[in-house]
Amino acid sequence: xxxxxxxxxxxxxxxxxxxxxxxxxxxxxxxxxxxxxxxxxxxxxxxxxxxxxxxxxxxxxxxxxxxxxxxxxxxxxxxxxxxxxxxxxxxxxxxxxxxxxxxxxxxxxxxxxxxxxxxxxxxxxxxxxxxxxxxxxxxxxxxxxxxxxxxxxxxxxxxxxxxxxxxxxxxxxxxxxxxxxxxxxxxxxxxxxxxxxxxxxxxxxxxxxxxxxxxxxxxxxxxxxxxxxxxxxxxxxxxxxxxxxxxxxxxxxxxxxxxxxxxxxxxxxxxxxxxxxxxxxxxxxxxxxxxxxxxxxxxxxxxxxxxxxxxxxxxxxxxxxxxxxxxxxxx
Ligand code: SF4
Numbered sequence: 001x002x003x004x005x006x007x008x009x010x011x012x013x014x015x016x017x018x019x020x021x022x023x024x025x026x027x028x029x030x031x032x033x034x035x036x037x038x039x040x041x042x043x044x045x046x047x048x049x050x051x052x053x054x055x056x057x058x059x060x061x062x063x064x065x066x067x068x069x070x071x072x073x074x075x076x077x078x079x080x081x082x083x084x085x086x087x088x089x090x091x092x093x094x095x096x097x098x099x100x101x102x103x104x105x106x107x108x109x110x111x112x113x114x115x116x117x118x119x120x121x122x123x124x125x126x127x128x129x130x131x132x133x134x135x136x137x138x139x140x141x142x143x144x145x146x147x148x149x150x151x152x153x154x155x156x157x158x159x160x161x162x163x164x165x166x167x168x169x170x171x172x173x174x175x176x177x178x179x180x181x182x183x184x185x186x187x188x189x190x191x192x193x194x195x196x197x198x199x200x201x202x203x204x205x206x207x208x209x210x211x212x213x214x215x216x217x218x219x220x221x222x223x224x225x226x227x228x229x230x231x232x233x234x235x236x237x238x239x240x241x242x243x244x245x246x247x248x249x250x251x252x253x254x255x256x257x258x259x260x261x262x263x264x265x266x267x268x269x270x271x272x273x274x275x276x277x278x279x280x281x282x283x284x285x286x287x288x289x290x291x292x293x294x295x296x297x298x299x300x301x302x303x304x305x306x307x308x309x310x311x312x313x314x315x316x317x318x319x320x321x322x323x324x325x326x327x328x329x330x331x
Contacts, residue, residue, distance in 0.1 A: 058100060062149050065082055065122065065123055079127075083123065083158070084149055084151075085117055085118070090149075094218070094284075095284065096216075097288055118161075119157075121164060124168050128172060143176065143201070147181040159198075162199060179200065181203050183204075187231060213258050228269060231271075232269055232270075243278050244289065244291065266306065275310075277314050
């Protein structure tokens, strides 16, 4: 396998947070890492809401492989699969809006050893146990979703993990799609692209079309051109884009020029659909603000003018706004 050339992994660890959901299956042991020392100005275990009102908590890191099922505004009722080690946020990005908080030990921490990632067989076993439990309760899910508290494609055996999940899905819930939520940072790896092609749905992040904005919003030094080149090689990709701003304008991917660059990138990628939304949970950066529904609709309209399908999440749209033709009445 080619040596990964992704950005330096971003790692943060937390001890168990009160109220965290119990895991269906235990993950391999992870060395007890030192608690992350947060910069005074950036993130904490709690985060003030963007409206400056009540204080809400960041999400607890997962304790194992399985979480949920949860109801997602984009994916329906979804069984979550966390591929990063328990209690350890591991991501190549450090997004200002991350609901799991900052990843600010990244540049000092080394990647966890192979034995600390959940093995493909352990992932398959955990998914099978969860699906049997759900069926025994007479419940159902709409999707199996690889996501969790980090970037799932950073798993060193991602392709084997995908194969294990597919086998369990085919055996127990054939027809239920397997989706992935990814930040698209690893697409220069052939093995990752091959694994993604084996999945049914690929929801890939792209919050900006220029490197400077990407850096301020997502905390990555990856050039946007590299991400776009990787996305162009995937078929049937859905682009998910989070729009945010802060009071100072230091973080803002909603400006007109920024949107022009982003739409230009989308035109190169040719996704099957684009999903735009804004924060609805406590973000890592406590002074991040929601984007207004009006601006989200304007952004979506720019995408539609470029000939691409675009959905706005969290904001009701009329059929006309969404570009949906009214039903034809029979004569
Ligand atoms: S890519 Fe996802 S997990 Fe990683 S920092 Fe951004 S929001 Fe958090």
